Amino acid sequence: VGYTATGTRARPGTLAADPAIFPYGTVIYVPGYGYGRVEDCGGEIKGYKIDVFFRHHRQAQQWGRVRRETIVWFPLRTARPLRR
Numbered sequence: 001v002g003y004t005a006t007g008t009r010a011r012p013g014t015l016a017a018d019p020a021i022f023p024y025g026t027v028i029y030v031p032g033y034g035y036g037r038v039e040d041c042g043g044e045i046k047g048y049k050i051d052v053f054f055r056h057h058r059q060a061q062q063w064g065r066v067r068r069e070t071i072v073w074f075p076l077r078t079a080r081p082l083r084r
Contacts (some may be wrong), residue, residue: 014039015039015052016053019042026072030050030052057075
């Protein structure tokens, strides 16, 4: 198990997504999987697709490729200080 693009260790609940659509820190509820946080990106993950983490390859194979309606909570953006 490796580290994500944000420097965290990949674990259940770790999601990979296109950061242009789902910025790091976005929380997504996936029915049948649970809650996860976007902490990684992938070369093949573009647009409105996410990759969910499983500890074992067999679990990922059993899950397969599925379409699910999800609930998304985007992270709050911090205000940038005004330049003077």
